[in-house]
Amino acid sequence: MSFLKRHSVLPGFGLSMGFTLTYLGLLVLLPLAAMILKASELDRQAFLHILLDPRIIAAFRVSLWTSAAAAAVNMVFGSMLAWVLVRYEFPGRRFCDAMVDLPFALPTAVSGITLTALFAPTGWLGVWFERVGVQVVFTPLGIVVALVFISLPFVVRTLQPALEDLDPELEEAAASLGAGRWQALVRVIAPVLLPALLTGFALAFARALGEYGSVIFISGNMPMKTEIVPLSIIMKLEQFDVAGATAIATVMLAFSFVLLLAINILQSWSASRHAG
Amino acid sequence: MDHRSLLVFAAAVLISAVGAECQTILNVSYDPTRELYQEIDTAFGGYWLGKTSQTVTVQQSHGGSGKQALSVISGLEADVVTLALAYDVDAIAKAGLISPGWQKRLPQNSCPYTSTIVFLVRKGNPKGIRDWDDLAKSGVQVITPNPKTSGGARWNYLAAWEFARRKYKGDPSAVKAFMVSLFRNVPVLDTGARGATVTFVERKIGDVLIAWENEALLVSKDKEKGEFEVVTPPLSILAEPPVTVVDKVVEKRGTRELASAYLQYLYTPQAQEIIARYYYRPRAEKVLAKHRKLFPKARLITVEESFGGWEKAHQEHFADGGTFDQVYQPGTR
Numbered sequence: 001m002s003f004l005k006r007h008s009v010l011p012g013f014g015l016s017m018g019f020t021l022t023y024l025g026l027l028v029l030l031p032l033a034a035m036i037l038k039a040s041e042l043d044r045q046a047f048l049h050i051l052l053d054p055r056i057i058a059a060f061r062v063s064l065w066t067s068a069a070a071a072a073v074n075m076v077f078g079s080m081l082a083w084v085l086v087r088y089e090f091p092g093r094r095f096c097d098a099m100v101d102l103p104f105a106l107p108t109a110v111s112g113i114t115l116t117a118l119f120a121p122t123g124w125l126g127v128w129f130e131r132v133g134v135q136v137v138f139t140p141l142g143i144v145v146a147l148v149f150i151s152l153p154f155v156v157r158t159l160q161p162a163l164e165d166l167d168p169e170l171e172e173a174a175a176s177l178g179a180g181r182w183q184a185l186v187r188v189i190a191p192v193l194l195p196a197l198l199t200g201f202a203l204a205f206a207r208a209l210g211e212y213g214s215v216i217f218i219s220g221n222m223p224m225k226t227e228i229v230p231l232s233i234i235m236k237l238e239q240f241d242v243a244g245a246t247a248i249a250t251v252m253l254a255f256s257f258v259l260l261l262a263i264n265i266l267q268s269w270s271a272s273r274h275a276g
Numbered sequence: 277m278d279h280r281s282l283l284v285f286a287a288a289v290l291i292s293a294v295g296a297e298c299q300t301i302l303n304v305s306y307d308p309t310r311e312l313y314q315e316i317d318t319a320f321g322g323y324w325l326g327k328t329s330q331t332v333t334v335q336q337s338h339g340g341s342g343k344q345a346l347s348v349i350s351g352l353e354a355d356v357v358t359l360a361l362a363y364d365v366d367a368i369a370k371a372g373l374i375s376p377g378w379q380k381r382l383p384q385n386s387c388p389y390t391s392t393i394v395f396l397v398r399k400g401n402p403k404g405i406r407d408w409d410d411l412a413k414s415g416v417q418v419i420t421p422n423p424k425t426s427g428g429a430r431w432n433y434l435a436a437w438e439f440a441r442r443k444y445k446g447d448p449s450a451v452k453a454f455m456v457s458l459f460r461n462v463p464v465l466d467t468g469a470r471g472a473t474v475t476f477v478e479r480k481i482g483d484v485l486i487a488w489e490n491e492a493l494l495v496s497k498d499k500e501k502g503e504f505e506v507v508t509p510p511l512s513i514l515a516e517p518p519v520t521v522v523d524k525v526v527e528k529r530g531t532r533e534l535a536s537a538y539l540q541y542l543y544t545p546q547a548q549e550i551i552a553r554y555y556y557r558p559r560a561e562k563v564l565a566k567h568r569k570l571f572p573k574a575r576l577i578t579v580e581e582s583f584g585g586w587e588k589a590h591q592e593h594f595a596d597g598g599t600f601d602q603v604y605q606p607g608t609r
Contacts, residue, residue, distance in 0.1 A: 053596065054605075055601070055604070113474070116479065117478070117479070120479045120480075120481065121481070122479065122480050123479075137464075137479075138463060138464045216466075216467050216471075217466075217471065220463065220464035220465065221422055221425075221464070221465040221466065221467060222464070222465060222604075223465075223601075223604035224604060231425070231467070234425055234467070235422075235424040235425055237342070237343070237346060238340075238342040238343070238424060238425050238427075239342075239424070239590075239594070239595060239596075240342075240345075240346065240349075240367045241596075244596075
C-alpha cells in the first residue's frame with residue numbers, strides 16, 4: 001500500500017480505504033455474489049432455457065424500452081426543471097426544489113396506486129386521455145408514466161450541481177463573440193452539461209429498470225405485453241424457483257452494469273476531450 | 277430506589293423476560309386474514325389465560341402467501357403458518373421445516389375454515405352473470421389476479437377449469453378454448469387478490485370480479501348497500517386455507533404445546549363464530565347452519581379430487597409452460 005500512500009498528503013488513508021472496501025464488500029458485493037452463486041446452480045442449458053422463454057424476452061423488451069423512454073423524457077424535462085430551479089429566482093423556488101425529491105420518499109406502491117387512480121379511465125387525468133382515445137393504464141404507456149415519475153429526481157439532482165457550476169458569464173462571452181442563442185446552447189452549454197446529463201440518464205434508466213412497486217399497479221401485467229422483468233422474477237419466486245429468479249436477476253444486473261460502465265467511460269472520454 | 281422495590285423490580289423484569297420468551301408465538305399468515313386473526317388472537321389470549329393462567333401474545337405477519345412461505349423457508353421463525361393454499365405449506369415441508377404428513381395432523385385436512393370462489397358483480401347484475409360460461413362471453417370484462425403471482429387466484433383458475441372440463445366432457449381442446457376466451461376478457465392481471473379488488477371496486481374497471489367469498493362479502497357489506505352483489509355459481513371450488521405447526525421452529529423454541537393449542541382453538545365454537553363473522557365458511561356444522569344466509573349452498577369440488585392435489589395441479593397449470601402460460605402464448609389470442 002506504500003505506493004498508494006505516496007500520492008496522498010492526507011493522513012488516515014489506509015484505515016479509511018480499508019473501511020471503504022469492507023463496507024462496499026459487505027453491503028454490495030456480498031449480496032450480489034450470493035445471487036450469482038445461486039444462479040450458477042443452473043447449468044448453461046437451463047440458464048438459456050429460462051432466458052430464451054418468449055415471455056421473458058418480451059418482458060426484457062418491455063422493461064428496456066419503457067425505462068429508456070422514461071429516462072429520455074426525464075432528460076429533456078428534468079433538465080428544463082433543473083435549469084429553472086438553478087437559474088431563476090422566484091417565489092416558491094425552495095418549495096418546488098423540495099418537491100423534486102418526493103418520488104424518492106414515497107413508497108413506490110403508493111405512487112403506483114395514485115398514478116393508476118389518476119390515469120384510470122374514470123380518473124382526473126384519465127378521462128381526458130379517454131376522450132382522445134388513448135388508454136394509459138394497463139398499457140406500456142402507463143409503465144412509462146410510472147417510471148418517469150420515480151426516476152425524475154435522478155436527472156434533476158445530477159444536473160443541478162453542474163448547472164450551478166456553469167457560469168452565466170460563459171454564455172455572455174459567447175454572445176459577445178457573436179454566437180446566437182442556439183449556437184451558445186449547442187456549442188457552449190451542452191458540452192459542459194453532457195457528462196452530468198449522461199449520468200442522470202444512466203441513473204434514471206438503471207432505477208427504472210429495477211422498479212417493481214409502482215409499475216405493477218399501472219401496467220396491468222399482461223403477459224407478452226406489459227409484463228416487466230422484475231415481475232417475471234417475482235413469478236419465479238412465487239413458484240419457489242429461486243435459481244430461475246436469480247438467473248433473470250443476474251442478466252438484468254448485467255444490463256444495468258454495462259450501461260453504467262459505458263456511461264462512465266463516455267464521461268471520462270468527454271471530460272478528457274474537454275480538458276485537451 | 278430502596279432495596280425492596282429494587283428486588284420487586286428485578287423480579288418483575290425476570291418474570292417478564294421469562295414470560296416473553298415462552299409465551300409469544302408468531303403466526304405467519306396471508307393477506308386477507310389480518311382482521312380475522314386479530315380477533316382470534318385476542319380471544320385465544322383470554323381462553324389460554326383461563327385455562328393455564330399464563331398470558332400469551334400471538335404476533336402476526338401477513339403478506340402474499342407464497343412470499344410468506346419463502347420467508348419462513350429463509351428463516352422467519354414462525355411457530356405456526358396459516359396460508360392460502362397447501363402448496364405453499366408443502367414448499368415449507370419440502371425445505372424440511374415441517375414433517376411430511378402435516379395435513380393429516382388436524383381435522384378436515386388441517387383447514388379449520390374454508391371459502392369458495394364467487395363472482396362480485398355491479399348493482400343489478402347488468403350483464404346477467406350467473407355461471408362460469410357467462411364470463412367467457414364477448415363483451416364481458418372479467419377481473420382476476422394473476423395465478424402466477426397470487427396463490428388465491430389459483431383457486432379461481434382451477435374452478436373455471438373444472439367447470440369447463442365438466443361442460444365439455446373433458447375434451448382438452450374445448451377446455452383450453454374456453455380458458456382462452458375467458459382470459460381474453462381479462463383486461464388486467466393484478467399481482468394479488470386485494471389489487472384486483474381495488475381495480476374492480478375503486479377503479480370501476482370490469483363487469484365481474486372473480487373473488488374469494490370472504491373478500492366478496494366483505495366488499496358487498498362494506499360498501500354502500502346495493503353497489504355490488506355476490507353471485508355464487510352453481511359449481512365452484514372448495515378453497516381450503518390450511519394451518520399447521522412449523523416443527524423445526526417449535527422444537528427449537530419449545531412452543532409446541534402452545535402452538536398446537538392455538539391451532540386447535542380455531543376449531544372451537546367460539547373461534548368458528550369469529551371465523552363466520554369474517555365471512556370465512558366455518559367447519560362446525562352448527563355455526564355454518566346459523567349463517568347459512570351468508571353462505572349459500574353450491575357444488576364445491578376439491579383440488580384433491582379434481583386435480584390430484586396441489587403438486588400435480590401446479591405442475592400442470594401454473595408452472596412455466598403450464599396451461600396458464602399456454603393461454604397467453606402468442607397466436608392463441
